[in-house]
Amino acid sequence: MNQQYSTVAQRTSSVLETNKVLRNTYMLLAMTLLFSALTAALSMFLKMPPMTYLISVIGAMVIAMFILPRFANSTAGIGIVFLVTGLLGFGLGPILSQYAALPNGSNIITLSLAGTGVIFIGLSAYALISKKDFSFLGGFLMVGFLMVLLAAVANIFLQIPAMSLAISAVVIMIMSGFILYDTSRIVNGGETNYVLATIGLYMTIFNIFVSLLQILGIMGNDD
Amino acid sequence: MEWMQIVSALALVVFIVVLLPGVIDRVKNSPKGTSSDWMNFVFIILIVTGFVMMLIKLV
Numbered sequence: 382m383n384q385q386y387s388t389v390a391q392r393t394s395s396v397l398e399t400n401k402v403l404r405n406t407y408m409l410l411a412m413t414l415l416f417s418a419l420t421a422a423l424s425m426f427l428k429m430p431p432m433t434y435l436i437s438v439i440g441a442m443v444i445a446m447f448i449l450p451r452f453a454n455s456t457a458g459i460g461i462v463f464l465v466t467g468l469l470g471f472g473l474g475p476i477l478s479q480y481a482a483l484p485n486g487s488n489i490i491t492l493s494l495a496g497t498g499v500i501f502i503g504l505s506a507y508a509l510i511s512k513k514d515f516s517f518l519g520g521f522l523m524v525g526f527l528m529v530l531l532a533a534v535a536n537i538f539l540q541i542p543a544m545s546l547a548i549s550a551v552v553i554m555i556m557s558g559f560i561l562y563d564t565s566r567i568v569n570g571g572e573t574n575y576v577l578a579t580i581g582l583y584m585t586i587f588n589i590f591v592s593l594l595q596i597l598g599i600m601g602n603d604d
Numbered sequence: 605m606e607w608m609q610i611v612s613a614l615a616l617v618v619f620i621v622v623l624l625p626g627v628i629d630r631v632k633n634s635p636k637g638t639s640s641d642w643m644n645f646v647f648i649i650l651i652v653t654g655f656v657m658m659l660i661k662l663v
Contacts, residue, residue, distance in 0.1 A: 431608075432608055435608055435611060435615075438615075439615050442615075442619065446622060485663065488663060492659050492663055493659075496656070496659045499655065500652060500655065504648070504652075507648070513641075513644070515641075515645070516635050517634060517635050517636060517637030517641055517642075518634075518637070518645065519630045519633075520627075520630045520632075520633075521634075523623075523626065523627040523630045523631065524627060524631060526623075526627075527620060527623060527624070527627050530616055530619060530620050530623075531620065533616055534613050534616045534617060534620075537609050537612055537613045537616075538609075538613070550653075550656070553652065553656060554649050554652065554653070557648070557649060557652045558645065558649070561645070561648070593656070593659070596656065597659060597660065597663045600660045601660075601663035
């Protein structure tokens, strides 16, 4: 009898912990998305040069990979997440300015934003409601991401527009897989740190948005 | 070749090198999915692909 009570108590505690991680992750994600929208607007207002994107992405990646994991369990981690997402948003400014200057630029940006939102909410809702375990995707997604990075390096030298389009399409598919993988990890208790969970989901949203911008930008300007 | 392209390529290569041990570890330690798990994933990706194609039609 006591053992039954203990098992029920452990399960309840585990569910409460998962719900807490989920709630904190989505709250921090919403705030960081808002913050990066603000820094993107600031960057557009300041008319930053295109190299801002490259410098911001490199800076954000270095901070996210080497500094953030050391502070992930402290309150400083939240500040570092804002720094990373703010930098990435600031880097997006010049890219958005370039698209906004196109004849149907505002349409491309709005569709990319709406498309990213629909993909993220749809896949997150599926992983949350179904509670399926997508941990089997881990190796596949990482290898796929590595292949995409190698293709991206090759295309810097080859400069083939069709390859760039294909890379963006594959990035959207891989990032969709990462949304399922990351969300199911939180739901099934594999990820208990909301700071790391937030940065992972933010990166998927960022990559889907940039890839959609590129695809819609190329396909929307074929006249 | 512009300096921005060289810096981009170098940054990506460094990123790949840093990422590689994690990828190998993930491949070795990931649980295997059943065929129904994979079919489910493929179906979801097909829906996402269809949605992106719809967005392309809208632009």
